[in-house]
Amino acid sequence: MAGIQFQSIRKIFGKTLAANDVSLEIKDGEFMVLLGPSGCGKTTLLRCLAGLERVDGGRVLIGARDVTELAPRDRKIAMVFQSYAVFPHLTVFDNIAFGLQMQSRPRDEIKRRVEDGARLLELSDYLARYPAQLSGGQRQRVAVARAIVMQAAVLLMDEPLSNLDALLRLQMRAELKRLHQEIKATTIYVTHDQVEALSLGDRIAVMQNGRIVQCDAPMNIYDYPANKFVGGFIGTPPMNFLPGVVRVNEGKPIAAVGESHIAPSVALASALIEKNGQPILLGIRPENLALASAQHANTIRARVLVVEPLGSHKLLTVQVGAEISKVSVAPDQRVAPNDDVWLHFDPEKIRWMDAATGDAIHPG
Amino acid sequence: MRVRTESILPYSLLAPTLIFITLLIVVPIFQAFLLAFQTADGEFTLTQFEKMIADTSFADALKFTFLLLIFIVPAQVVLALVMALLIHTRFKGHTFFLYIYALPLAISDLAAGIVWLAIFTERGFLNSGLFQLGLLERPFLFLSYQNLPALFSTLIIAESWRATAIVMVILLAGLQVIPRDYFEAADVFGANTLKRTLFVVLPLLRPSLQNALIIRTIFAFQTFAVVLALAGRVIPVLTGEAYNWYALNRNANIAAAYSTLVLIFTVIATVVYFRLLRTSTAEAGFD
Amino acid sequence: MPSSRFILNRIFLYAVAIALAVWTLAPLYLIALAAFSTKEAVFQWPKLFLPTAFSTETMAFFVGSTGVLDSVKNSIIVALVTVVASLILGAPGGYALARFRFRGKDAIQLGFLISKMFPTAILSVPLAIAFLQMDLYDTLWGVALMHTAMALPFVIIVTAGIFVGVPRDLEEAAQTLGCNRLQAFWRVVMPLTIPGLAAAAIFTFVLSWNEVFAATILTLRNRTLPAQVLSGLSGSPLYYRYAGGFFMILPAVVFIFAIRKYLLNMWGNIVR
Ligand SMILES: Nc1ncnc2c1ncn2[C@@H]1O[C@H](COP(=O)(O)OP(=O)(O)O)[C@@H](O)[C@H]1O
Ligand SMILES: [Mg+2]
Numbered sequence: 001m002a003g004i005q006f007q008s009i010r011k012i013f014g015k016t017l018a019a020n021d022v023s024l025e026i027k028d029g030e031f032m033v034l035l036g037p038s039g040c041g042k043t044t045l046l047r048c049l050a051g052l053e054r055v056d057g058g059r060v061l062i063g064a065r066d067v068t069e070l071a072p073r074d075r076k077i078a079m080v081f082q083s084y085a086v087f088p089h090l091t092v093f094d095n096i097a098f099g100l101q102m103q104s105r106p107r108d109e110i111k112r113r114v115e116d117g118a119r120l121l122e123l124s125d126y127l128a129r130y131p132a133q134l135s136g137g138q139r140q141r142v143a144v145a146r147a148i149v150m151q152a153a154v155l156l157m158d159e160p161l162s163n164l165d166a167l168l169r170l171q172m173r174a175e176l177k178r179l180h181q182e183i184k185a186t187t188i189y190v191t192h193d194q195v196e197a198l199s200l201g202d203r204i205a206v207m208q209n210g211r212i213v214q215c216d217a218p219m220n221i222y223d224y225p226a227n228k229f230v231g232g233f234i235g236t237p238p239m240n241f242l243p244g245v246v247r248v249n250e251g252k253p254i255a256a257v258g259e260s261h262i263a264p265s266v267a268l269a270s271a272l273i274e275k276n277g278q279p280i281l282l283g284i285r286p287e288n289l290a291l292a293s294a295q296h297a298n299t300i301r302a303r304v305l306v307v308e309p310l311g312s313h314k315l316l317t318v319q320v321g322a323e324i325s326k327v328s329v330a331p332d333q334r335v336a337p338n339d340d341v342w343l344h345f346d347p348e349k350i351r352w353m354d355a356a357t358g359d360a361i362h363p364g
Numbered sequence: 365m366r367v368r369t370e371s372i373l374p375y376s377l378l379a380p381t382l383i384f385i386t387l388l389i390v391v392p393i394f395q396a397f398l399l400a401f402q403t404a405d406g407e408f409t410l411t412q413f414e415k416m417i418a419d420t421s422f423a424d425a426l427k428f429t430f431l432l433l434i435f436i437v438p439a440q441v442v443l444a445l446v447m448a449l450l451i452h453t454r455f456k457g458h459t460f461f462l463y464i465y466a467l468p469l470a471i472s473d474l475a476a477g478i479v480w481l482a483i484f485t486e487r488g489f490l491n492s493g494l495f496q497l498g499l500l501e502r503p504f505l506f507l508s509y510q511n512l513p514a515l516f517s518t519l520i521i522a523e524s525w526r527a528t529a530i531v532m533v534i535l536l537a538g539l540q541v542i543p544r545d546y547f548e549a550a551d552v553f554g555a556n557t558l559k560r561t562l563f564v565v566l567p568l569l570r571p572s573l574q575n576a577l578i579i580r581t582i583f584a585f586q587t588f589a590v591v592l593a594l595a596g597r598v599i600p601v602l603t604g605e606a607y608n609w610y611a612l613n614r615n616a617n618i619a620a621a622y623s624t625l626v627l628i629f630t631v632i633a634t635v636v637y638f639r640l641l642r643t644s645t646a647e648a649g650f651d
Numbered sequence: 652m653p654s655s656r657f658i659l660n661r662i663f664l665y666a667v668a669i670a671l672a673v674w675t676l677a678p679l680y681l682i683a684l685a686a687f688s689t690k691e692a693v694f695q696w697p698k699l700f701l702p703t704a705f706s707t708e709t710m711a712f713f714v715g716s717t718g719v720l721d722s723v724k725n726s727i728i729v730a731l732v733t734v735v736a737s738l739i740l741g742a743p744g745g746y747a748l749a750r751f752r753f754r755g756k757d758a759i760q761l762g763f764l765i766s767k768m769f770p771t772a773i774l775s776v777p778l779a780i781a782f783l784q785m786d787l788y789d790t791l792w793g794v795a796l797m798h799t800a801m802a803l804p805f806v807i808i809v810t811a812g813i814f815v816g817v818p819r820d821l822e823e824a825a826q827t828l829g830c831n832r833l834q835a836f837w838r839v840v841m842p843l844t845i846p847g848l849a850a851a852a853i854f855t856f857v858l859s860w861n862e863v864f865a866a867t868i869l870t871l872r873n874r875t876l877p878a879q880v881l882s883g884l885s886g887s888p889l890y891y892r893y894a895g896g897f898f899m900i901l902p903a904v905v906f907i908f909a910i911r912k913y914l915l916n917m918w919g920n921i922v923r
Contacts, residue, residue: 052823072826085824089842098838102829150828373832377747378759380740381803388778388800389766395777443671450668455661457668463911464672467679470903472861474877478896479682485889489681492698503696525678533914582768589863589881593892596885603772603864610776610868611882623773634768 002063002076002153002186003028004049010057011044011210018044020210021058026188031180034190035197036207037233042190043082045207046156049188051075062154073102078147078185079156082163084139086131086146092118093127095142099150117149120179137168144176148183155185161196173199194234198222206230222285225351228358231283237315240289240325241281242300243355248276255282255352258321260300265347271364272352280361283351286315286328291335292342299342304335318343396627399620412621419618425600432519432591432601433584439524440580441573444531449561451532452539462536468529476526477593481507484518484594509598516599522590527583531576538572539565582633585626602626679900685890686710686897693890713894722879723898725791729866729875730859732795734852737802738810742848745810746836750819760808767804771797775868782869789871797869798859806855813847814840850913853906860903 004026011019018041026032034042047053049060051072059068067075078099087095094101096117100110118124121141131139140160147155160176161169177200180187191197197204198218205215206229214226225231231239244255244262253272254261262282264272272280292299302325306317309331316327316335320343327343329335352361403409416422447465451458468476483489484506491503506514542565566573588603597608602622610619684702685693690712692704713719747753748760778797779788787793817840825835863877870878880895887895907914 050823050827052826071831072823073829073831077827079824079827081820081824083818083820085818085820087821087824087839089839098825099828102834146824146828156827371753374747374751374753374756377743381744381807382759384740384800385762385766385803388796389769389774392774392777392781393769395781396773399777399780446667447671450664450671453664455664455668461668461672463908464675466911466914467675467904467907469914470857470861470907471900472863472877472903474863474881475861475896475899475903478880478892479678479900481889482682482685482893482896483678487694487696487698489685489698489700492696493700495697525674529675586772586864588772589877592881592884606772606776607864607867610779616776616780619776623776627769627773630768630773634765 002065003030004154004186004188005061006045006049006058007061008058009045009048009055009060011041011048011053012056013044017210019048019055022210022212023058024205024212024215026186029184029186031187031189031200031202033197033201033204034188034207035194035201035204035233036192038192040207041210042192042207043158044210046079046158046188046190049075049154050077050079050156075154076152077154077156078150078152080143080147080158080160082159084143084163086139086142088131090130091127092123092129092131092134092142095131096123096127096146096149098146113149113151114145117145120148120182121145121175137164137172140164140172144179148179148185151183151185153186155183155187156190157187158190159192160189162191162193169196176200195236198234206233223349224360225283226360228281228283228353231351231353235285237286237326239283239285239351240323241283241353242320242323242325244280244282246272246275246278246280248273255280257282257300262298262300262345262350263347264350264352267363268352268361271361274364275354275361279355281353281355281358282345283353283360284345284349286326287313288346288349289325289327290344290346291327291329291333292344295342296344298345298347300345302341302343304337304339304341307335307337393627396620396623399617400624412617416618416621416625419605421597421600421605425602425605425622428516428599429585429587429602431516432523432587433581435520436523436527436584436587437577437580439520440528440531441577443524443528444535444576445573447528447532448535448539449565451536465532466529468526469533471526472589473523473526473587474589474593476522477590480518480522480525480590481593507594512599515595518594519587519591519599522594523584523587526590527580531580534576534579535569535572538569538575542568578633578636582630585629585633679904682893682897682900685893686713688890690888690890693888693893709890709894710897713891713898716891718874718879719876719895722874722876725873726860726876729791729795729798730856732791733798733802733859734855736795736799737806737855738848738852740799741803741806742810744807745812746814746840748807748811749814763804763807767808771801771862771865774800775865778865779868788869789873791873793869794866794873794875795859797865798862801862801865802855802858805858806851809851809854810848813844813851816847817843847913850910853910854913857903857906861899 006022006024009019009022010017022045034045036042044053048055051067051070055068059066061067062075062077087098090098093114096114097110100113114127115124118127121144123138123141123145126134126138131142134142140163144160161172164172173196189200201218203215204218204221205212206221207213208229214221214230221230222234225234225239228241231241242257244257247254247256251273252263253269253276254263300320302318302320304316304318305324308315312331313328314331314333314335316329318325318327318341325343335341353359354361400412401408401410403411451462451465471479481488486503486505486507490506491500494500495503504514505511506518508515586603587601588607591599591601591604603626606619606622606626609615609622684700687702687707687710688704689706689708692698692706693709695704748756774797782788782793787796821839821843822835825839826832830838861877863881866875866878867881874882876895876899880892880899884892
């Protein structure tokens with residue numbers, strides 16, 4: 001078992017900075033998710049770790065070992081590819097056994113470990129088949145089985161579920177989680193699907209333009225996004241952002257949004273006093289907005305545009321001033337389009353952000 | 365360390381080929397120049413070329429080489445285009461016909477010459493057939509110097525028969541990248557089809573057509589064995605003269621002068637080829 | 652119920668297809684007929700179009716003629732050496748073009764395309780002189796060297812097309828599973844490309860088997876089959892030539908038929 005360290009990794013393709021000074025430390029046995037939109041450099045970072053891409057700067061450590069200059073096979077990693085990369089000319093058995101055969105393990109050990117791996121991924125009945133005779137989901141399992149039988153200290157997965165249909169993806173997600181609890185290998189999992197990231201990760205590293213913009217536990221990422229990008233990328237629907245201006249009244253800061261005033265939590269107050277007169281963004285998730293029948297503290301006037309009953313909740317599209325926001329309310333809430341309502345903001349759940357940089361404002 | 369090997373790997377993989385091609389293609393080309401333009405003691409000279417031009421066969425060789433080119437290349441392209449369009453309709457059994465049409469790919473120009481010799485010779489199959497149909501009373505001498513147009517036609521027929529397959533495969537490969545919407549299998553030879561072929565398919569096929577045209581042009585300069593098999597020395601061609609001067613007259617310098625002339629024509633055709641290829645591939649949206 | 656117009660179209664289509672097939676096949680039938688008959692039948696007037704005079708006499712005469720069997724053996728040796736050499740030399744280059752981006756790649760590819768254009772007619776004369784000095788003149792090695800050089804640009808371009816067809820991921824997966832580059836190639840790329848490479852090998856064989864100009868210029872006594880037939884062209888009886896022509900065509904046609912599935916791909920590649 002081994003932890004992983006990326007130290008100031010740089011990787012340049014022509015003019016594209018695919019990894020821009022990335023540093024990240026992953027603990028032994030941790031399930032780390034790299035999350036970000038397509039093209040942000042997730043795969044590149046993973047390939048730098050695997051040794052499939054050489055870095056233009058920085059070091060990669062696995063355990064205490066500097067592996068920056070080592071070939072993939074010397075890094076003691078196992079990898080699941082997005083395309084699965086199952087060998088078409090080999091049977092399922094030989095695919096899973098491939099890595100063990102390269103290590104010249106004894107025959108009976110290979111057989112035992114392949115069968116164990118196949119059992120774990122419910123492939124026991126397919127060992128004699130060729131990949132062309134398998135479904136997409138089964139091929140994906142072969143790719144996972146082939147990686148885990150290596151019992152490598154580090155398991156890398158590049159969007160392993162992205163080519164599966166929605167139902168299968170849901171099912172495999174849970175299985176991968178169970179698998180990790182069973183084998184406990186340090187895992188790096190690349191995805192652009194934030195639900196996958198939230199569901200699987202011990203921690204999530206959110207990437208944008210070749211940088212890691214935030215790395216934290218899923219609920220922290222969800223509740224306390226480091227900036228507007230993270231808040232907008234995670235959550236369905238994403239966080240709402242309402243523009244306002246900081247006003248300081250008798251030493252107490254508030255955000256003026258239209259004619260309404262929203263007060264910050266006590267902890268943030270001192271940091272906001274310095275920003276008197278500056279534009280800010282109030283980031284708030286749909287479920288942290290509530291409907292109120294009358295004006296209270298921390299309420300804003302809004303008009304309901306669309307009501308979508310989604311079973312477990314109702315999703316409202318409302319207009320606040322010139323902005324459109326999403327609000328999630330209980331399924332039995334009585335509300336109809338064109339209703340004028342008051343939106344109540346839970347002050348503890350508001351993420352205050354600098355309107356110019358998009359960065360969250362932290363208690364001073 | 366790994367970084368190093370990685371970046372030189374492609375070069376080291378290509379190196380043997382590059383060395384080989386340099387030694388056996390690039391160097392000989394320069395030596396051909398030297399042979400053609402140098403005297404025995406290394407002085408620049410044009411005497412070989414003067415001798416070549418003064419040679420009785422030279423003018424004829426030049427004339428017939430270009431005449432062959434003018435007739436053979438269009439004949440091949442038209443015939444190949446018909447075959448390719450036909451196959452591309454994917455009618456039932458089209459693969460079978462494709463293999464038949466492609467068979468001459470495997471046949472050398474020498475063998476093709478001999479095949480048509482059996483047909484055109486005095487007591488050959490053509491004369492026999494015409495005689496049995498009552499169209500001839502005695503054999504017609506297709507391969508005689510007295511019937512130069514007939515002899516010349518046999519060359520065109522033999523070369524068309526052989527090399528049409530090459531052009532067809534090139535065109536068929538080109539047709540395959542054209543979206544199928546442009547074709548309708550149902551009415552291949554209706555009036556609409558002819559229009560569609562002329563105004564839609566042919567322009568789309570232009571890159572492949574140009575490639576085929578120019579590749580065949582370049583190789584038409586090298587027509588040689590088929591001529592030798594059917595016409596002997598009655599119809600001289602440039603490559604054949606190079607062969608004769610070297611193999612029969614043992615004069616490497618004049619042979620090299622002929623070779624150099626072929627090279628010059630080839631280079632001109634190649635330059636034209638890449639000019640056209642570049643614009644056409646850009647238009648067709650290939651990379 | 653298909654319209655009569657449709658049926659007419661079909662009839663016309665098949666008529667053209669069959670006419671073209673006859674145009675292609677009839678000469679092959681006739682040379683076979685001529686090659687398998689008696690010597691007298693070759694000069695018979697008028698000739699018959701059915702194999703009534705079937706005989707192996709002319710064929711036996713050809714095969715028994717001085718130098719023919721040796722030339723066949725020579726042709727096979729030269730072609731095999733050419734196939735092996737050009738694949739061993741060229742396939743790695745094709746792999747490099749298929750897998751790597753590197754400086755000068757476009758120039759090198761262009762170079763291969765251009766070198767494919769240069770006629771053997773130009774190269775043969777200076778090579779003959781160089782081979783004389785190197786004791787390679789009139790040897791099979793010399794001819795095989797020349798044929799390998801001729802075949803290399805073709806082999807490189809075709810094999811590059813074959814290797815591009817193997818997803819890079821497969822090789823990289825093998826590397827993460829304990830292979831070095833060579834092992835990954837050997838265990839994953841090779842098995843997947845064997846059919847394509849075999850087709851390329853056969854095509855190269857045919858290329859060498861058919862080549863006549865260089866083979867004639869570069870040899871004197873150690874002729875390949877086409878060189879043997881060509882050098883005796885004017886002095887030999889007709890039936891000798893017919894048998895020789897048929898003998899040259901037969902294996903080539905069989906080979907091409909064996910790789911028919913790859914014809915389009917290969918030629919498509921060459922043109923690009
Ligand atoms: N081999 C390559 N050559 C050139 N650019 C590349 C290469 N691989 C990745 N890139 C570029 O680097 C950036 C990051 O790519 P990647 O790591 O694949 O993103 P992700 O996996 O997050 O979608 C992209 O802009 C991509 O176009
Ligand atoms: Mg990716």
